[in-house]
Amino acid sequence: MSNHLARKQLIKMAHYRMPFGKYKGRYLVQLPLPYLLWFRQKGFPEGRLGQFLQSMLEIRENGLEALIYRIQKDFPEEAS
Template sequence: MKPEDLLTLVRMPMPYGKYAGRLIADLPGPYLAWFAREGFPDGELGRLLALMHEIDHNGLGELLTPLRRR
């Protein structure tokens, strides 16, 4: 993980699927858990979804709050 990845989570929208257009940081936990079970996509998107899953699963979502205010 790079520190700037956290900022990307609050700025990058999900590019496809049921939650297309929703910020990765705002994706629901069950959706992230589905990716964890079924497999994350390749590349940067998959890496960011895996990071968001870890943040959500461990109850660390408040880490992103200060970044949303920027």
């Protein structure tokens, strides 16, 4: 994946919101850590959501949430 594509994916992930369930509408970075750990145990969903949840778990486990909040601030959400 090129740097440009990786950057676009990171920005997209920073603005991605949970599409269903108890935490519907929350940014993935705002999901409780136990919820992300539950997905790891039970299996991440298929597709982009699963990839983003898995990446967000790694970000959270490494204490890098501040980077996601900075991306949200520096790269405002683009209109879809």
